[in-house]
Amino acid sequence: MNFSLKRALSLVVIAVFGVFSVIVFLGSGGDFKTSAQEADPAPNATPEPKFDQKAAIAALREKIKGKEKLPAGEVYKNVQNFAQMPAGRLLAVMEFGYSRSLGVDCTHCHVEGRWASEAKPQKQTAREMHKMVARINGELLPGIKAFEGREGRNRAVVNCTTCHRGQVIPATNLGK
Ligand code: HEC
Ligand code: HEC
Structure with a gap:
């Protein structure tokens, strides 16, 4: 050629x-x-799949099936405050009392799937918050003169939502 x-x-x-x-x-x-x-997704997109709270709760409900009414202390590995609470109710507290009132999902306090782990400090903070709330409701509010003698459903109470209102750090003012 x-x-x-x-x-x-x-x-x-x-x-x-x-x-x-x-x-x-x-x-x-x-x-x-x-x-x-x-x-090719945007470079700043999270590569891992998003935590699916509904699926996690469904899996836990499946795992404790038939044991919902047993004390949490017998069903789970590492409960201190809620040892006497029915195991099924503990999951409702986690979903509504804790996650929703702080405006977070389970992974704020837990490593996904390792529910008994203490790896996240927020978990221990939540235990201490629980004790603080118990003291406010058990000692401090009943100690206010005007609230003396209020019993049962009529008691003056606070809970996580009272302060957190969907935020991790409770507001100290209402803004402008
Ligand atoms: C604000 C922090 C916080 C959030 C949010 C939270 N948890 Fe928890 N979780 C805790 C604490 C604290 C304990 C231990 C309670 C105790 O000591 O009685 C716990 C315990 C548990 C346990 C028992 C584990 C074991 O074997 O000991 C399970 C299961 C659990 N949580 C599931 C969930 C799920 C599911 C969600 C999301 C819907 C969630 N948690 C959200 C703080 C949290
Ligand atoms: C009397 C008000 C009040 C109540 C009630 C309350 N908290 Fe808190 N919580 C606070 C304050 C204040 C902080 C500290 C915020 C900061 O970092 O400045 C806090 C911080 C926390 C944190 C650490 C947040 C983070 O990740 O930095 C967790 C977890 C928490 N609270 C969980 C709870 C839970 C669970 C309940 C209900 C059992 C609860 N709190 C009830 C006022 C409250």
């Missing part, structure tokens, strides 16, 4: 490739950018 024939051949190859590219481009709706973005 001589030199000019080689050159002519490579020009043909380039031309064919060019036409092919145009066909592919038009075939994609002239929109290479979108398909590239779909295939």
Whole structure:
């Protein structure tokens, strides 16, 4: 093969490739950018799947099936405050009393799936918050003269929601 024939051949190859590219481009709706973005998520997107709180609660409910009424202390591994609470109710406290009132999900205090672990300091803080609340309700509020003698449902009480109201750090003012 001589030199000019080689050159002519490579020009043909380039031309064919060019036409092919145009066909592919038009075939994609002239929109290479979108398909590239779909295939390759934004660099700051979280790669791990998001924590699914509903699924986690469903899995725990399945795991304790038939033992919902037993004391939490017998069903779970590491409960201190709630040892006497029915095991099924503990999950409701976790979902509504704790997660919802602080505006977080379970992973604020737990490593997903390792519920008995103490790895997150927020878990111990929550235990101490529980004790603080017990003291406010058991000692401090009943010690207010005007509330003396209030019993049962009529008692003056606070709970996590009273202060947190959907926020990890309770507000100390109402803003402007
Ligand atoms: C604000 C912190 C906090 C949040 C949010 C929270 N938990 Fe807990 N969780 C605790 C604490 C504290 C304990 C231990 C209670 C005790 O000592 O009586 C606990 C204990 C548990 C246990 C018992 C584990 C064992 O074997 O000892 C389970 C199960 C559990 N939580 C599930 C959940 C789920 C599910 C969610 C989300 C819906 C959740 N928690 C949200 C603080 C939290
Ligand atoms: C009397 C008000 C009050 C009540 C009631 C209360 N908290 Fe708190 N909580 C606070 C304050 C104040 C902080 C500290 C906020 C900060 O860091 O400045 C806090 C912080 C926390 C934290 C640490 C937050 C973080 O991750 O930095 C957790 C967890 C928590 N509370 C859980 C609870 C739970 C669970 C209850 C109910 C058992 C509860 N709290 C009830 C006032 C309250």
